[in-house]
Amino acid sequence: xxxxxxxxxxxxxxxxxxxxxxxxxxxxxxxxxxxxxxxxxxxxxxxxxxxxxxxxxxxxxxxxxxxxxxxxxxxxxxxxxxxxxxxxxxxxxxxxxxxxxxxxxxxxxxxxxxxxxxxxxxxxxxxxxxxxxxxxxxxxxxxxxxxxxxxxxxxxxxxxxxxxxxxxxxxxxxxxxxxxxxxxxxxxxxxxxxxxxxxxxxxxxxxxxxxxxxxxxxxxxxxxxxxxxxxxxxxxxxxxxxxxxxxxxxxxxxxxxxxxxxxxxxxxxxxxxxxxxxxxxxxxxxxxxxxxxxxxxxxxxxxxxxxxxxxxxxxxxxxxxxxxxxxxxxxxxxxxxxxxxxxxxxxxxxxxxxxxxxxxxxxxxxxxxxxxxxxxxxxxxxxxxxxxxxxxxxxxxxxxxxxxxxxxxxxxx
Amino acid sequence: xxxxxxxxxxxxxxxxxxxxxxxxxxxxxxxxxxxxxxxxxxxxxxxxxxxxxxxxxxxxxxxxxxxxxxxxxxxxxxxxxxxxxxxxxxxxxxxxxxxxxxxxxxxxxxxxxxxxxxxxxxxxxxxxxxxxxxxxxxxxxxxxxx
Numbered sequence: 001x002x003x004x005x006x007x008x009x010x011x012x013x014x015x016x017x018x019x020x021x022x023x024x025x026x027x028x029x030x031x032x033x034x035x036x037x038x039x040x041x042x043x044x045x046x047x048x049x050x051x052x053x054x055x056x057x058x059x060x061x062x063x064x065x066x067x068x069x070x071x072x073x074x075x076x077x078x079x080x081x082x083x084x085x086x087x088x089x090x091x092x093x094x095x096x097x098x099x100x101x102x103x104x105x106x107x108x109x110x111x112x113x114x115x116x117x118x119x120x121x122x123x124x125x126x127x128x129x130x131x132x133x134x135x136x137x138x139x140x141x142x143x144x145x146x147x148x149x150x151x152x153x154x155x156x157x158x159x160x161x162x163x164x165x166x167x168x169x170x171x172x173x174x175x176x177x178x179x180x181x182x183x184x185x186x187x188x189x190x191x192x193x194x195x196x197x198x199x200x201x202x203x204x205x206x207x208x209x210x211x212x213x214x215x216x217x218x219x220x221x222x223x224x225x226x227x228x229x230x231x232x233x234x235x236x237x238x239x240x241x242x243x244x245x246x247x248x249x250x251x252x253x254x255x256x257x258x259x260x261x262x263x264x265x266x267x268x269x270x271x272x273x274x275x276x277x278x279x280x281x282x283x284x285x286x287x288x289x290x291x292x293x294x295x296x297x298x299x300x301x302x303x304x305x306x307x308x309x310x311x312x313x314x315x316x317x318x319x320x321x322x323x324x325x326x327x328x329x330x331x332x333x334x335x336x337x338x339x340x341x342x343x344x345x346x347x348x349x350x351x352x353x354x355x356x357x358x359x360x361x362x363x364x365x366x367x368x369x370x371x372x373x374x375x376x377x378x379x380x381x382x383x384x385x386x387x388x389x390x391x392x393x394x395x396x397x398x399x400x401x402x403x404x405x406x407x408x409x410x411x412x413x
Numbered sequence: 414x415x416x417x418x419x420x421x422x423x424x425x426x427x428x429x430x431x432x433x434x435x436x437x438x439x440x441x442x443x444x445x446x447x448x449x450x451x452x453x454x455x456x457x458x459x460x461x462x463x464x465x466x467x468x469x470x471x472x473x474x475x476x477x478x479x480x481x482x483x484x485x486x487x488x489x490x491x492x493x494x495x496x497x498x499x500x501x502x503x504x505x506x507x508x509x510x511x512x513x514x515x516x517x518x519x520x521x522x523x524x525x526x527x528x529x530x531x532x533x534x535x536x537x538x539x540x541x542x543x544x545x546x547x548x549x550x551x552x553x554x555x556x557x558x559x
Contacts (some may be wrong), residue, residue, distance in 0.1 A: 022415065349428075349476035351451060351522065352420070359417040368452040381452050381474045410420045411429075411477075 005304045005311070011391050013039040013296075025361025028399045033179050033207060033340050033387035034365055035229045038293075042232055045292035049285045056281055058258055072284050075291030076274075079239055082294050083224065084215040089273040090247060092240045093282055097206040098128040100225030100240035101173075103277065104202060105132040107250045108223075109171070115141040118168040122147040122155055122185075123377050124178040127370040129204045133173065147174070149377055153181035153330035153337075157189060164197040172201050173223075176208035180369045180385065181330035182313070182340030184208070191220050200246065206230055210389070211309055211338050213302040222246050228286065232389075233293035237286035240277075247273055254279035300390055309339035309388045312397060316341050316386065319401045325413050326404070329378060339388035342369075345404065348411045350384040356410060357384075360403040416516055420477065424510060428477035433487035435470045442540070444533035445473075448521050453479045457487070457529045461537060465494050471529075476522050478512070483526035485509045490530065498534060499551065503527060503558060520559050531555035 011017050014037045021027050029037060049071060055064035057072050073088075080088045094100045109132075113119060119133045123146050130144075137144045147159040155174070163169050172194045177184050187203060194201045202223035208214055210231035216224050223246070228237040242250070252259055252270055256279035261269040270276045297305065314334055320326045325346035331337050345353055350366035357364050365385045368375045375381065386400060407413070437443075440458035447454040453475035460468040469491050471483045486506055490498045503524055507513050512523055535551035 347429075349474075349479075351453075351476035351519075352428075352478075355519070356417045356420070359415050367450065372452070375452070381454065410417070411425060 005307050007308050021361045028362040028396045030386040031363045031365045032389035036232050036389050042289050042292045046285045046289045049288045071288045075287045078291050078294045084217050090244050092274045092277045094238050094240050096227040096238035097225045102132045103253045104223050105136045109136045113140050113142050113170050117142040117170045120145050120163045120172045122174045123149040124374045153183045169199050175204035177338045179207050180342050180371045182337040212306040228290040234286040234289040236283050237290050256280045310334050312388045313339045316397050342383040342385045346413050350382040353384045356407045357403045424481045427481035427484045431480050432484040433470050437470050442533050442537040444529050446529045455526050455529050457533050478522040482523045486526050528555050528558045
């Protein structure tokens, strides 16, 4: 197979990929759906921030404070254009996707979901897009309903239409890319159906944003959440984007400094958007690092990233299909899946597969991937998952395949 | 020694053909627990007779380490008195399978069934009158295993 883009030269930008593990084995990192490695430019931006510009933001008049504020707000501009938001006021910095979804559940959800109302999610959500809604519907006497996943690992949209037809649905929430199956949701169809029914939509973009072009204005959703650490950026930083007319109706999340306009003894007025939702001193260095990660991804080009990972996924599916006993979950249609491949190998438990791969320096994830609802649906306790990023190569896949042969040997398959 | 050396003959065989695997119909005591991080899940059923473990079976799903340790543990305690079962510690299970140097992240796989066994025992003792104190200390033992 001929790769249409060659990104092999990028590996040198990621210092950790040069190290060895487990007695001198070169590191083969295939757990990118969990977190990605960081290029020098991201690492250096954080170090440079602390070495040269560290100060609190939005307050003091001195030079460092001005530089820190510029760097922080500069990333907000980068995020705004990266996801093609209409306005920087719609971009709120949070700790990650989990906090973003909890923010929506806590503020918008508590104000708009009542007794007998329905929140619709899907069977392939990460726990972070299930549990906050369970907590909310329990508090409000509302209900949580699911769009099921079919044999191909795709959403059964008929379920969505049936839920919407009840007239009780107040929110539909779904991930743009499944963290287990890699399925890319048909967001256009889902949002269109929801809009027709007057129901707002939340999209969990944690897996999609790092791996394909994303445009929130084209998606036409109302809420969009993603994490920095899955897109070459630091941990502890993420983004919640909310369409401005919706954001303007929302009450604050955390109370404290920076989110206020005036505080009196018994009452407070709120700051303007988006600061109203960013209480306390934020993760300034991590925001700066996120800005560097966006610069890096833009320099590679998100269409190139997507093409590269499609090529790797195609190669992986081909290679795995040659090994007897491997069952791969999810669709074979590359247009509908990202660079995430979950599989099981005969009756060998994924932890044992992962342990033997680790011995060869290969990092993969084994377990339920924070998606126990989906595991129940697939009727498995766990899977082994490989997930790609810009810096992965066909050689990484070859190393994986060679070590899977070792698994077969140890377990006498 | 590499970490995958743990996959020696005995572990692989026990995981493929677990001993005492299954359920006891209407057992005197049953207990279930799972590792929230990896999803390993074990149930132990026991019948007691005059303070001894008359029968014991386990079922559930787990990795090779979890299944092998469950097999060995149930073999170890079958027919033993409550006092003897209480004295079975983590080293007993690990050394039986040559897992003394197991990585920290896999310890929970190896000891899940021991935790379930101790929990089953305190559940049983708590049901017996006048044994409350014993049950509580066993509960703490089970909790502090890993």
